Amino acid sequence: MSEKPTNDTVDNASIDAQTEQEFLEVTETQVEVLTARIAELEAQLKDSQLRAQAEIRNIQARAEREVSNAHKFGVEKFANSLLDVVDNLERAVAAAPQDEANKNLVEGLQLTQKAFLDALKKFGVDAVDPTGQAFSAELHQAVATQPASEATPANTVVTVFQKGYTLYGRLMRPAMVVVAQ
Structure with missing residues (x-):
């Protein structure tokens, strides 16, 4: 075993x-x-x-x-509300009589307008004055047209009724313009 x-x-x-x-x-x-x-x-x-x-x-x-x-x-709404004031100052300067009696008044309005625009520019707001430039639907609002001529070719901004404004390159308000057709 x-x-x-x-x-x-x-x-x-x-x-x-x-x-x-x-x-x-x-x-x-x-x-x-x-x-x-x-x-x-x-x-x-x-x-x-x-x-x-x-x-x-x-x-x-x-x-x-x-x-x-x-x-x-952030200042866009505030700046947008101030554009009416700038427009009114511009209209006041344009409407003021250009005689010797109102010279100081006109000069004061111009200085106020310049100070206002400088303050807006300090915060990135720039005016857009497209007179003589090609019309762009992105930057301009056509309110009227007029016939084109040799001096103003078709699709060119002839007159600006109201300036446009940008904030750091972003359009705040388009310019109201007359366009040559």
């Missing part, structure tokens, strides 16, 4: 070695699969991290742009 257990022991040892070898092969395969999966997940994580950082930079840039625009264009 002692021979049989020895033989069983050898067989068991052989089976154990074979099982252990199979286990090691399966484990090595699992390790390779898991290592590949870890590398894949790390790549996905790095990609996600880069995308998140790019998104954060985009959000910061957008916020800075919006703040900048708010500072630039």
Whole structure:
């Protein structure tokens, strides 16, 4: 009987070695699969991290742009309401008699108008006087037309009824013009 257990022991040892070898092969395969999966997940994580950082930079840039625009264009409503005052000053200067008795009055109106325009310019408001320029529907509002001549070709602004204004290049009010046809 002692021979049989020895033989069983050898067989068991052989089976154990074979099982252990199979286990090691399966484990090595699992390790390779898991290592590949870890590398894949790390790549996905790095990609996600880069995308998140790019998104954060985009959000910061957008916020800075919006703040900048708010500072630039925050005065638009206020400046727009002052344009009527500028127009009235311009009409007053044009309507005032140009004689010696009213010279000081006209000069005072002109200085007030200039100071007003300088103050608006300081905050980015610029007048648009398109006399002689080509008509542009984006910048001008045609209120009348007149026949074209040799001096004024077709589609040219002939007269300006009311100046237009821009705020940092953005149109606040189109110029009201007469266009040659």
